[in-house]
Structure formats: C-alpha cells, structure tokens
Amino acid sequence: MTLFKFFNSDSSAKETVNLSDSLAIDRRAIFRNRVNYGVNLGSLFVLESWIYDDLFKEVGGGNSEFEAVSKCKTQFGAQATGNKLRQHYESYLNKIDWNFLKNVNVTSLRVPIGYWHVNNGSFLNGLPFQPVADVYASAQPWTYFKTLVKTAGQYDISIVIDVHGLPGGANSEAHSGMVQNPAVFFKTPNYVNAMCNGILPIIVHDICLSFENIAGLQIVNEAYFDNNANDIKAYYLRATSNISKMDNNLPIIISDGWWPQQWSDWVSQNNISNNIIIDSHVYRCFSNEDKSKDAGAIYDSLPQTVQFDKGKADFMVGEFSCVLDEETWKRTKGDRNVHITKFGRAQTSLFPTIASFGWFFWTLQFKWGDGGEWGFVPQVSKNNLIMRSKNVKPIDSNRVAAIIAEHINYWNGKGSYFEHWRFEDAIRQAVYDIQSFNSLNNSRLGRWKSWTSRRRREYIGSKGDSQFMWEWDQGYQRGLDEFNQ
Incomplete structure (x- = not known):
C-alpha cells in the first residue's frame, strides 16, 4: 500500500x-519525511579513538577500527576481541539517556555503521575486513543495532542508517574504518557489487522494511570531491535503483562531495528527487579560510556560505558542531561562551530553513567527559542549539x-x-x-x-x-x- x-x-x-x-x-511516513533535529551516535559502531578509546588503548594505538581490531585479535583471539566489542556496544547503549533525548525533542539519531557490521560480518568474503570477520560474528553488532532501533521507536525517535565505512573507502580518513589513500571504493567493481547486490539489500530487508522508525538509508558518508564524479554517480544510480525496487518510498541519502550544487543539479537532471536526500556536512574548524576569520565573521556569514538549491533537491546537514579552530579564537575578542552560543544558534536557526530533512549534531557522547563544543548534551543544556518545541x-x-x-x-x-x-x-x-x-x-x-x-x-x-x-x-x-x- x-x-x-x-x-x-x-x-x-x-x-x-x-x-x-x-x-x-x-x-512511518512521518519518520521518513519530517524535518529532523537530531544527533549522531559517533563511535558506537564505527570506532574513532578520539571519541571512545577503549580498544585502541588496549592494543597500544592504531588509528582505525580495522587496525585496532586486528591487533586485538592477534593479541587476544577472535572470541575475546568480540567480547570486548560487545562490552563497548553495551556500555555505549546503556549510557544513552533516552528521557533526555525525548524531553529536548530529538527526532532522529544518525547511526554510523560499517559494511563489516551488517548481518554480523557475514558479507565480508573478498572485502578488506574479511580477516576479522570472525570477530564480528562473535561481537554481534547487528543484534545491538536492532535493539537500538527498537528502543528509539519507543521514544518516537527515528534512525538514519549511515553506512559510514565502505570497502576501499569513499574517502581516505580513518573514520571509514580503514585508512586507504587513495580511496578506491567507487573505482573497484567487486566492492560496488558487494554493496549494491548484497549489503544494501540486506539492510533494507532486515531493518528498513522491518522497523517503521527508519528515516532513511545513507549509502555513503563524505565522498571525496570529484569534479566529474562519474564513478560516484554510477554507484548512486545503481544503489538507488536496487533499493527503490524493494521500497520506493525509503529515503536514500547520498553525500554532496563538498559541492552541494553539483549534486542538486544531478538529482534534478536524473529526476530522482523523490528518492534522494543530499547530505552536506558543515564544519567551520578545518579549512584555512575559516581559520583566518574571527568567530563573528564565521557565524555572520553562514547564510552566504551554506546554501542549498532546495528547489531541485532535498538536503540534510548530517554533521556539524560548535567547534572553531584555535586560530579563529586567537582572532576573536570577547567572551568565548557568548560566541559559541551565537554560532550554535545561528546554525540551528538557518539549517531548518534550507535543509528539508533537518540537521544532526556531531556527536552524542564520549568515553571521557562531555565533548565540550563537540558534545550534543552540553550544547543543548547551555541552550546553544535551537530545538523544536513540542507545543503544537x-x-x-x-x-x-x-x-x-x-x-x-x-x-x-x-x-x-x-x-x-x-x-x-x-x-x-x-x-x-x-x-x-x-x-x-x-x-x-x-x-x-x-x-x-x-x-x-x-x-x-x-x-x-x-x-x-x-x-x-x-x-x-x-x-x-x-x-x-
């Protein structure tokens, strides 16, 4: 129907x-089509050492999940490593304050996963994570993921499934699960085949069709910038076609590759705006251009520096924070806390007017401390983010x-x-x-x-x-x- x-x-x-x-x-229709006021669950499944460092410390370092898990398997064995991952999943999930999320009217959680987590690593033959497939068979991340989805639904909170890590990498960063420089996913046919024919369909069948509170399926996170992007476009079209045959109303989320207009034009030209949402990440702490500005110049210019062609496509801001670089702070006069408030509120007043699928702060929680300007809880608690009222x-x-x-x-x-x-x-x-x-x-x-x-x-x-x-x-x-x- x-x-x-x-x-x-x-x-x-x-x-x-x-x-x-x-x-x-x-x-189900509301979960899939509302404007979201959300947050990421960074380092729940795709491990990042700066957010949760347990496994990394245990093996003396490593800058990606694959490296840390591989070292741990060599040192302790697959079963013991799987147990350590299970302990992490349980600890993270038990720490989530669902009443807090409900009370501040969070509508959705964006949950980064790796292709290696899907169905507990049963699709890893011929893929880079194959050497540690037995670890994930033991750790059972898919079971924990389903528990998360079910619990969120009880609080009227939806889930965006973010396939954050692709085989071969959509980018060369450690948050892809494995550092591969250059990233080769889009140019490797057997990797694309594995995603389009196996991994994405099982996500749709096992999760998206089974739970009403799945807001969308993100098929890539932060694809690298490519002026022509022919390989990226081919993956997007193929994945969209395969997913839509299973559920034509499921929102499919793609990356803007750091060029929003390129992708809104492409979505419009291919007449797939009914299926696609474009994910754009807004950070103002990494580029040399932003580091050369003071805080006021950054947040005052947001309407000019963050622009989406909403007449051609639907957008979301899948990641942003209240972090500014120290070079910016050296150039900034006045109370830092006041500037952070202005920055956060400027972002969260702008995004719901241009991003029709809403925004997702990076990130919810940390092993140590509250994350400060990266932390959702302190920023909401300080009223630095404008949340949607529950009053109709x-x-x-x-x-x-x-x-x-x-x-x-x-x-x-x-x-x-x-x-x-x-x-x-x-x-x-x-x-x-x-x-x-x-x-x-x-x-x-x-x-x-x-x-x-x-x-x-x-x-x-x-x-x-x-x-x-x-x-x-x-x-x-x-x-x-x-x-x-």
Whole structure:
C-alpha cells in the first residue's frame, strides 16, 4: 500500500478535496519525511579513538577500527576481541539517556555503521575486513543495532542508517574504518557489487522494511570531491535503483562531495528527487579560510556560505558542531561562551530553513567527559542549539479562508477564467498534511521537494492536469510558507 495516495479517483474535478476521505499519514511516513533535529551516535559502531578509546588503548594505538581490531585479535583471539566489542556496544547503549533525548525533542539519531557490521560480518568474503570477520560474528553488532532501533521507536525517535565505512573507502580518513589513500571504493567493481547486490539489500530487508522508525538509508558518508564524479554517480544510480525496487518510498541519502550544487543539479537532471536526500556536512574548524576569520565573521556569514538549491533537491546537514579552530579564537575578542552560543544558534536557526530533512549534531557522547563544543548534551543544556518545541500551534481556519479569499480577489478581473478551486484544494491539503505531522510531537513536515512533487502527481491523477495547475502550486506552497513553522 502506498503511503501517498490521498484522493478518491472518482472525486469531481471541481469539488473541494474532502479531507475525511484521505488516508491517514502514518508514523512511518512521518519518520521518513519530517524535518529532523537530531544527533549522531559517533563511535558506537564505527570506532574513532578520539571519541571512545577503549580498544585502541588496549592494543597500544592504531588509528582505525580495522587496525585496532586486528591487533586485538592477534593479541587476544577472535572470541575475546568480540567480547570486548560487545562490552563497548553495551556500555555505549546503556549510557544513552533516552528521557533526555525525548524531553529536548530529538527526532532522529544518525547511526554510523560499517559494511563489516551488517548481518554480523557475514558479507565480508573478498572485502578488506574479511580477516576479522570472525570477530564480528562473535561481537554481534547487528543484534545491538536492532535493539537500538527498537528502543528509539519507543521514544518516537527515528534512525538514519549511515553506512559510514565502505570497502576501499569513499574517502581516505580513518573514520571509514580503514585508512586507504587513495580511496578506491567507487573505482573497484567487486566492492560496488558487494554493496549494491548484497549489503544494501540486506539492510533494507532486515531493518528498513522491518522497523517503521527508519528515516532513511545513507549509502555513503563524505565522498571525496570529484569534479566529474562519474564513478560516484554510477554507484548512486545503481544503489538507488536496487533499493527503490524493494521500497520506493525509503529515503536514500547520498553525500554532496563538498559541492552541494553539483549534486542538486544531478538529482534534478536524473529526476530522482523523490528518492534522494543530499547530505552536506558543515564544519567551520578545518579549512584555512575559516581559520583566518574571527568567530563573528564565521557565524555572520553562514547564510552566504551554506546554501542549498532546495528547489531541485532535498538536503540534510548530517554533521556539524560548535567547534572553531584555535586560530579563529586567537582572532576573536570577547567572551568565548557568548560566541559559541551565537554560532550554535545561528546554525540551528538557518539549517531548518534550507535543509528539508533537518540537521544532526556531531556527536552524542564520549568515553571521557562531555565533548565540550563537540558534545550534543552540553550544547543543548547551555541552550546553544535551537530545538523544536513540542507545543503544537493550532492552525486558524479563519486565516486559511482569508488566504483563499485573498487569492481569488487578487485575480478577480485579471482574466475570464480561472480554477481557483485548485488553490483552495492545495492549501487545505497542505494544512491537513502539516497538522498530521504536528500530531507526532509537533513534527514539522519536511522533504519539501519530494513531498510536494508526490502530492502534485496524486492531485493530477485525481483531478486531472490543467494549465491552471499553477494555482495548485501556489496554494500548496502558500500553505507550507504560512503554517509549516
């Protein structure tokens, strides 16, 4: 059953939409399509030594999960290493304060996993993590992942599955699970085959179809910049095709490769905006350009330096923080805490206006301390991040009627024939949709490009196409602009 068929096929063309005939927008649809106020679970599964250093310290270092696990296996054996990983998973999950997340209205968790975690390492033949497959068979990360998903659902929190580590690497960083420089995933056919034919389908079958609170499947994290990106595009298209055959409504998340416009243009050109969300990461502590600025210059310029073409595609900010480089702080006068507050609030006021799938802070928790400006808990607790209120604002029906009258009056006398009922149908549908989302903890309707496009197609299927569909377009957009706040 499609979640997006809301109109009776026998409804009269000039009849205002009867909202009581619409199918209810269920929880799965809301989880997949709302604007998120979320956080990453960094180093739960894909280990990063600066966040959780247990295993790294035990074996005397290593800068990637593969290196640390390999050393540990050599020193202690596969079973014992698996037990150490299980202890880490349990400790991390037990430390999550679900009531805190619920109370501050976190809507989603982005959970980085590696391809080696999927189905407890049973797809590793011929892949770089094969030498430690027995460790993950022992550690059972997939079991812990399912427990996480189920628990999150009990708190109305969704999960974004982020395949953070790909075989051969989408980038050459340690957070890919193994340092490979240059990264070779996109140019290695057997690696791409393993993901598209085995690993991604089992994620969809075993998790995405089984749990209603899966918000999306991210098929790559931080793909390297490529001016042409032909190999990357080929992977994205193939993965999207395979996943959509299993579940055509599942959001598929790709990386912007540090060039958002390149990918919104590509998504639009390939007519896949209904399936795709583009993930862009916003950090202001790494580039030499940002290091050369003071704090105020960085947060004041965010509207100019973070721009997404939301008319072509849906976006998310999958990672950001409140961290600025020490070179920036040397150039900055005034109270550091005041600047951090301004920086965090500037980001979290901007992102929900341009990223229709919302934002995810990096990161939730750390082995030692609270993470400071990398830590979600202290930044929320200090009111440095603007979270969504759980209080629902009712929509004034008189205001809706006034907007409809305003539209009709504006066009009165400017032509001999219009189809103003399309405008009215559209704004009333928008109101219905917004209220349906609001009903789940004041969720806000998101994925504006995809959602509006689907609604438009449904409407044409129900009421027929017309040269006056511009009235429907204006009505639905006016409803979003006016009431989806």
